[in-house]
Amino acid sequence: MTTHTTAGLWRHPESQATRYDELEFWIDRARTLERYGFDGLFIADSFGVPDVYHGSAEQAVREGLQVPSTDPSLMISAMAAATKRLGFGITFPTTATLPYDIARKLSTLDQLSGGRIGWNIVTGLSSNAVRALGTGGELDHDERYDRADEFLEVAYRLWEDCWDDDAVLLDRVNGDYADPERVRPISFEGDHFRVHGIHMSAPTPQRTPLLLQAGSSERGREFAARHAEVVFASAPTPTILRRTVDDLRRRASLHGRDPRSLKVLSILTVVTGLDDAAAQERYEHYRSYASAEGNLARFAATVGIDIGVLDFDEPLEYSQAPGIRTILENFTRADPHRVWTPREIADHMAVSSFGPLLVGGPEHVADEIERWSREADIDGFNLVDVVPGRSFEEFGDYVLPELARRGVWERPVSGTWRSQLFGSGHDRLSDDHPGSPRHRRMRDT
Amino acid sequence: MTTHTTAGLWRHPESQATRYDELEFWIDRARTLERYGFDGLFIADSFGVPDVYHGSAEQAVREGLQVPSTDPSLMISAMAAATKRLGFGITFPTTATLPYDIARKLSTLDQLSGGRIGWNIVTGLSSNAVRALGTGGELDHDERYDRADEFLEVAYRLWEDCWDDDAVLLDRVNGDYADPERVRPISFEGDHFRVHGIHMSAPTPQRTPLLLQAGSSERGREFAARHAEVVFASAPTPTILRRTVDDLRRRASLHGRDPRSLKVLSILTVVTGLDDAAAQERYEHYRSYASAEGNLARFAATVGIDIGVLDFDEPLEYSQAPGIRTILENFTRADPHRVWTPREIADHMAVSSFGPLLVGGPEHVADEIERWSREADIDGFNLVDVVPGRSFEEFGDYVLPELARRGVWERPVSGTWRSQLFGSGHDRLSDDHPGSPRHRRMRDT
Numbered sequence: 014m015t016t017h018t019t020a021g022l023w024r025h026p027e028s029q030a031t032r033y034d035e036l037e038f039w040i041d042r043a044r045t046l047e048r049y050g051f052d053g054l055f056i057a058d059s060f061g062v063p064d065v066y067h068g069s070a071e072q073a074v075r076e077g078l079q080v081p082s083t084d085p086s087l088m089i090s091a092m093a094a095a096t097k098r099l100g101f102g103i104t105f106p107t108t109a110t111l112p113y114d115i116a117r118k119l120s121t122l123d124q125l126s127g128g129r130i131g132w133n134i135v136t137g138l139s140s141n142a143v144r145a146l147g148t149g150g151e152l153d154h155d156e157r158y159d160r161a162d163e164f165l166e167v168a169y170r171l172w173e174d175c176w177d178d179d180a181v182l183l184d185r186v187n188g189d190y191a192d193p194e195r196v197r198p199i200s201f202e203g204d205h206f207r208v209h210g211i212h213m214s215a216p217t218p219q220r221t222p223l224l225l226q227a228g229s230s231e232r233g234r235e236f237a238a239r240h241a242e243v244v245f246a247s248a249p250t251p252t253i254l255r256r257t258v259d260d261l262r263r264r265a266s267l268h269g270r271d272p273r274s275l276k277v278l279s280i281l282t283v284v285t286g287l288d289d290a291a292a293q294e295r296y297e298h299y300r301s302y303a304s305a306e307g308n309l310a311r312f313a314a315t316v317g318i319d320i321g322v323l324d325f326d327e328p329l330e331y332s333q334a335p336g337i338r339t340i341l342e343n344f345t346r347a348d349p350h351r352v353w354t355p356r357e358i359a360d361h362m363a364v365s366s367f368g369p370l371l372v373g374g375p376e377h378v379a380d381e382i383e384r385w386s387r388e389a390d391i392d393g394f395n396l397v398d399v400v401p402g403r404s405f406e407e408f409g410d411y412v413l414p415e416l417a418r419r420g421v422w423e424r425p426v427s428g429t430w431r432s433q434l435f436g437s438g439h440d441r442l443s444d445d446h447p448g449s450p451r452h453r454r455m456r457d458t
Numbered sequence: 459m460t461t462h463t464t465a466g467l468w469r470h471p472e473s474q475a476t477r478y479d480e481l482e483f484w485i486d487r488a489r490t491l492e493r494y495g496f497d498g499l500f501i502a503d504s505f506g507v508p509d510v511y512h513g514s515a516e517q518a519v520r521e522g523l524q525v526p527s528t529d530p531s532l533m534i535s536a537m538a539a540a541t542k543r544l545g546f547g548i549t550f551p552t553t554a555t556l557p558y559d560i561a562r563k564l565s566t567l568d569q570l571s572g573g574r575i576g577w578n579i580v581t582g583l584s585s586n587a588v589r590a591l592g593t594g595g596e597l598d599h600d601e602r603y604d605r606a607d608e609f610l611e612v613a614y615r616l617w618e619d620c621w622d623d624d625a626v627l628l629d630r631v632n633g634d635y636a637d638p639e640r641v642r643p644i645s646f647e648g649d650h651f652r653v654h655g656i657h658m659s660a661p662t663p664q665r666t667p668l669l670l671q672a673g674s675s676e677r678g679r680e681f682a683a684r685h686a687e688v689v690f691a692s693a694p695t696p697t698i699l700r701r702t703v704d705d706l707r708r709r710a711s712l713h714g715r716d717p718r719s720l721k722v723l724s725i726l727t728v729v730t731g732l733d734d735a736a737a738q739e740r741y742e743h744y745r746s747y748a749s750a751e752g753n754l755a756r757f758a759a760t761v762g763i764d765i766g767v768l769d770f771d772e773p774l775e776y777s778q779a780p781g782i783r784t785i786l787e788n789f790t791r792a793d794p795h796r797v798w799t800p801r802e803i804a805d806h807m808a809v810s811s812f813g814p815l816l817v818g819g820p821e822h823v824a825d826e827i828e829r830w831s832r833e834a835d836i837d838g839f840n841l842v843d844v845v846p847g848r849s850f851e852e853f854g855d856y857v858l859p860e861l862a863r864r865g866v867w868e869r870p871v872s873g874t875w876r877s878q879l880f881g882s883g884h885d886r887l888s889d890d891h892p893g894s895p896r897h898r899r900m901r902d903t
Contacts, residue, residue: 142655
């Protein structure tokens with residue numbers, strides 16, 4: 014995804030970011046992650062190009078922000094063929110797509126990969142994506158989530174209800190490929206979708222792919238608490254993150270789910286090395302490649318305000334843009350009332366973008382990872398590949414052995430992605446998940 | 459695709475058809491085809507399940523007709539990574555999809571494969587696909603083609619106009635990933651689509667993928683003559699096919715295209731072996747696995763008439779179903795007025811489905827291929843993989859060496875798929891193609 018997360022760092026001599034369009038690059042990424050023992054590879058995706066900064070896409074094009082890029086779903090089979098155990102998290106939006114099609118795509122990938130697929134459920138599209146696709150802008154924020162709820166309801170039925178586990182017979186003597194008695198069409202008439210037919214895939218190892226989500230709004234957290242098995246979250250300190258995590262687990266309980274069945278991962282950028290000094294040196298080196306304008310273009314697209322027209326050293330006036338406040342709060346570790354200038358924002362985003370940053374040798378990073386896990390009550394981390402070809406390798410070389418030595422991390426075992434996270438035998442949605450057949454039968458009676 | 463083309467033959471002991479959901483099967487298919495020197499692998503695709511026969515999908519499910527199946531587009535990268543030269547033809551419909559999304563998908567695959575992607579443009583959906591997707595049934599036959607024309611117009615602009623060839627700079631010193639002056643958004647407002655934005659892919663080896671099409675109606679042939687570079691056609695005899703080919707080339711000329719720039723491929727099923735007797739024996743063996751009911755279910759879905767309710771040995775009455783007549787004409791080699799019973803239809807479809815069939819040793823098959831090429835004025839054949847794991851291999855072992863010996867076939871060279879078919883250097887749309895920038899500039903001025 015070129016420099017999706019780290020404006021300017023594609024220029025680092027060790028960065029492989031510009032190879033985003035080569036199959037060999039992705040195959041190498043996947044093999045490397047599997048070798049080190051990472052759980053999975055999550056590839057972000059988005060349509061359209063950030064075009065708020067100076068009211069145009071110019072900065073995005075100049076710096077390779079989100080564009081040019083590829084469709085990640087189409088790279089998975091090559092990576093799956095080159096690995097045995099690694100999970101793959103991919104994004105499909107529930108806007109401007111159809112559940113029958115997306116359900117088939119996810120089943121195909123789950124089947125071909127042996128049950129190693131996670132779906133990052135994105136409900137909305139940016140305004141530039143809406144203009145490019147020519148659809149998807151009809152719904153407001155909450156309606157988008159209503160549509161997503163219905164999208165999931167259709168998808169659950171296709172994945173879980175259509176085909177019995179023993180429906181495929183391959184009976185060559187009687188000529189029965191499958192038993193029609195054990196295959197049922199679904200019949201759904203909702204506010205957003207009408208779907209009448211048979212799911213095109215036979216049951217895949219996970220049936221419903223592992224469900225990932227990153228919604229942070231009130232409605233987004235409610236959606237995540239209902240559907241997600243893995244939630245991506247971000248906050249500047251463990252204490253602030255803890256509030257989100259507690260709220261997510263509380264909401265999951267209200268939906269009848271085991272609150273521990275929600276795995277919360279914090280976004281995290283790590284710059285490490287042999288020791289603290291080496292890590293700090295490397296961090297300064299990375300910093301020197303960061304692009305202030307590129308990061309402000311990303312920030313502008315996120316908050317929807319063209320801060321390109323402002324003086325770089327003039328403090329932002331929040332009254333002009335209430336939304337900016339919340340996002341800036343995610344930057345501050347100490348003072349939520351601090352006033353920021355555009356230059357300070359760019360500076361803060363230099364290496365770690367919106368998420369927290371750890372710089373240090375293996376012991377410092379491991380200490381901090383333990384502290385975050387404990388204080389925020391989270392289950393893991395979504396590491397940012399700041400310098401592709403280097404960042405994951407650094408973490409694997411220096412930090413993972415230290416975490417293993419402390420007994421707080423061990424190499425994942427083989428199996429479906431869900432069973433790797435929830436334990437052997439847990440290939441399918443658990444019974445307390447709203448998408449499980451058992452849960453939906455109870456609800457509907 | 460399980461038994462998409464050959465009902466019942468999945469039961470043949472040598473058939474690998476049931477491995478359609480294994481990556482290793484597809485990777486092996488691709489490697490095998492490349493090794494023999496086939497031009498490309500075309501994978502058909504469709505949404506929904508045939509459900510006309512006896513008014514239900516029961517027969518389709520029982521015999522694995524189109525279902526269960528996978529989304530072929532998601533298997534390409536694994537096959538591309540395992541091969542160097544083979545082309546890949548994949549299907550995306552222009553109904554129930556958005557051009558901005560499909561254009562990105564095709565660019566992604568063209569990029570990752572090094573320019574080896576062909577797009578089989580399908581304009582319509584079956585009625586059961588419309589019910590399953592919940593959309594796409596709003597347009598009648600001709601409107602579908604109008605939408606497809608507009609879809610292509612948008613796609614050409616995205617592929618050909620957005621990014622100059624030299625737009626991507628990767629200038630690490632100045633920090634310029636790309637030059638915004640050489641990247642332009644498109645702005646399109648049509649009857650079916652509104653698209654405002656930048657194509658997300660930088661120029662790929664072919665830019666516009668090789669365009670494949672199979673429309674056989676009047677409007678379909680007009681569409682193919684305008685857009686297609688490769689046309690799939692089918693007729694029972696070379697003489698009948700010749701009429702279609704002449705019409706296609708004549709229409710292409712009217713669009714200002716070189717009529718030879720339209721490569722017409724005939725669907726063809728070949729059963730061969732060491733000599734005629736071996737081939738005949740193999741054919742009888744294949745026949746013994748054919749399913750009459752499965753083929754009638756496929757036939758019923760194609761003509762939209764439930765012939766499951768008819769007596770198997772009662773001649774069809776065409777007056778009930780005018781559409782059936784045209785399709786039955788495609789069966790007859792001699793007498794267009796022949797009256798068919800359902801059993802005779804099933805019998806005729808046993809091994810070769812709707813297309814022509816050649817059974818014989820290498821010399822007989824090569825003779826017939828030469829005759830078809832000459833009499834029908836076609837450029838090649840789209841071979842049916844009747845018994846996956848066996849049929850392509852038989853053709854490669856017995857027929858290709860004979861064709862090479864006669865000097866009518868040679869191994870394709872490396873390069874983009876388009877250049878393999880149209881000659882070295884022809885990576886992009888030719889200037890006389892309606893999608894080429896030159897042609898559109900002339901049209902619009």
